[in-house]
Amino acid sequence: MTGRQDIDQIVHRLVSLVPPGLADAHKDMRANFRDILAQGLRHLELVTREEFDVQTQVLARTRARVEELEKRVAELEAGVPPQRA
Template identity: 90%
Template sequence: MMGRQDIDQITLRLISLVPPGMVDAHKDLRANFRDILAQGLRHLELVTREEFDVQTQVLARTRARVEELEKRVADLEAAVSPPGT
C-alpha cells in the first residue's frame, strides 16, 4: 500500500507542474494534493503486500489440495467402474 512518503513524492511531482509565478499557492496546493491523494487511496479497497502474499500462499495450498482430491476421486471412480467401460 502507498505510504505517506509515496504520497509526498506524488505531491511534489504535482507541485513541480505548477507555474513558478504561483509560489504563494504552492503551500496550499501541496496540502490539498496530499489530502486529496490520501483520501482517494483510502476509498480504494487495497491490501498490504504481506496480506496479498499470505493469500497467494493459501491459494497455492488450496489448489494443490484440490488437485490431490481430484486425483483420488479419479482413482476411486476407476476402481469401482467395471472393466471395459
C-alpha cells in the same frame, strides 16, 4: 495500497508544477493534494503487496490440496486403494 512515500512523491511532482510566483500557496496545495490523493486511493480498494503475496500463497496451497483431493476421489471412484504420502 500505495505507500506514504509514493503519495509524497506524487504530491511533490504536482506542487513543482505550480508557478514559482505562488510559492505561498505551495504548503496549502501540498496538504490538499496529499488529502485528495489519499482519499482517492482509499476508494480504489487496493491491497498491499504483502496482502497480495499472502493471498497468492493461500491460493497455491488451496490448489495443491484440491489437486490431491481430486486425485483421491478419482482413485476411490476407480476402486484403487488410496496411496498415503
